[in-house]
Amino acid sequence: MTSTPAFDLSGDVVALTRALCDIPSVSGQEKEIADAVEIALRACPHLEVLRDGDAVVARTALGRPSRVVLAGHLDTVPVAGNLPTTTTGEGDAEMIHGRGTVDMKAGVAVFLHLAATLSEPRHDVTYVFYDHEEVASRLNGLGRLVRTHPDWLAGDFAVLGEPSNAAVEGGCQGTMRVRITVPGMAAHPARSWMGSNAIHSAGAVLDVLRAYQPRRPVVDGLHYREGLNAVKIEGGIAGNVIPDECAVFVNYRFAPDRSVEEAEAHLRELFGSHQVEVTDAAPGARPGLDHPAARAFVEAVGGTPTAKLGWTDVSRFAALGVPAVNYGPGDPLLAHKGDEQCPAPAIRDALRGLQAWLA
């Protein structure tokens, strides 16, 4: 590709954020923005640029002793009448509004600006821009790169630019879903003692959940907080039958000091007398803040790192042995909302923090 870049990576990072947002890129429709990003990066002579589907990877090759990875996704959740972007306020009060401003084109803009302007960073840097983050995990572009080009993601430390109010959120918790099936025996409700009510029996599963005291462990200095919750229950087939089965779907969010295998063993012990089937699981990721590159990063961007409680793509780096943290401008509580908006100063602050680390 040798077209003219659609935007100026070296100019104002807030203007770049808006330009990125104004190319709609709902999951599955990332080609236009991926093409524009690729063209702009190929215009930078100090970068090697690679492409896989709608994921674009650019990297320096300066022979530095360590390499860091900056990664962000290009897709957004569906537009809700909130594009093109608008702005309100001025100076320190300037706010940019619209889909993607928080999740996560502000972070992408910061990384693209660094990619274009840092021709001689302190560490070699790999920039990863990927597709399909907002949809089913099996479609995730970063997951695809893990499978097809794990070497493209190699590094000593990774930063995922997800919104975190520009504070460092370390690692992530794992998640496991299980289906607990409680049997009964059908009967007519007028002679219910001839059967066994599976919904009543499922009360024992709810007893365990109601009495459960989640762990709050400290891992690599960060405070995690687990959770064990029924997310769905279903039982009963008709108004005139004693139900012969009730299923309770339970989601366990576990701190990264526990593996998927340990999480499963814990649930099987908890619900020992019941039939437990694991339907879905993803490991957590330790924060990895003991690596020198990570320590330097935390020092440069400032603030006190906190634990990331939700599952994020940092776990995909962890699976490759690359410690990773979340760090990006914007309030994560505004992600996916109709009034998604990001303060312009937060974007510039995040850029300055990363420049202090890498320049």
Added chain:
Amino acid sequence: MTSTPAFDLSGDVVALTRALCDIPSVSGQEKEIADAVEIALRACPHLEVLRDGDAVVARTALGRPSRVVLAGHLDTVPVAGNLPTTTTGEGDAEMIHGRGTVDMKAGVAVFLHLAATLSEPRHDVTYVFYDHEEVASRLNGLGRLVRTHPDWLAGDFAVLGEPSNAAVEGGCQGTMRVRITVPGMAAHPARSWMGSNAIHSAGAVLDVLRAYQPRRPVVDGLHYREGLNAVKIEGGIAGNVIPDECAVFVNYRFAPDRSVEEAEAHLRELFGSHQVEVTDAAPGARPGLDHPAARAFVEAVGGTPTAKLGWTDVSRFAALGVPAVNYGPGDPLLAHKGDEQCPAPAIRDALRGLQAWLA
């Protein structure tokens, strides 16, 4: 209508049962059998014959001091490859197989034989053959007669020919369905303490159900047995949301010494702190075995009356002030089954019992 009768009401009652079964009459398709029944009854000069939709009513008018009602439905559940009828065995072991043999064309055959052959019964008799018993209550042909021609159903005592192994089952229990809605507050499962889990809270509803001790009252000498059961539970909308609502659907079967209003008050007291909505209710019916006609009936057919626990159409008579019992040949546990079958001797026994009462 002045056609030739399709069957001989005065002949063998087992042959008549088979002839009735061999006219398929799944609910909604009763016209052919209702026409045939009407024609056969109109051939009896001692009967006045009335028709409403596919319900046929025939009655004597002998000026007796009391009137009894014999009622049965003409429809069946869907045929399951079990028509036309077949027979196995001989003599006391003769069995007739096929849809409707139990529920309830054997009972209908007994009543039709009595209608044709008892020109001077001890009590005036009203015979009621109706449609749509096996489907939604609002379609029920007996319920329609209650609304359109309550005078056709007037009497001192009624016998519903539902299968009861030719034993007298008195009255019926009432039934009430309620939806208990338990609220919660949605949150992300990784931060579940920001919300409130409605499924966990519904555990308190299941606690009540699990601890409940159903009443076993004696009403008019018969032993009833109540039941309180969850028949359905649903909660949770997705695997990544703490559920904000859980609904438990509870069915209360209550003895006929308790009215619908008393049943509702009882449930509201039990589930006091929860939102309870009554979705469906039908009153029970006292057995009414204290009426002289009922006592004579029980004496004539023999055996010890027991309480009817399920809800049946006797309740529709009770609503008109007519005490009613269930009495018919066949094992109710075989109703609706693919191998539905009725012993021929049971049909002849039921006929003899009713003849002893009415002749």
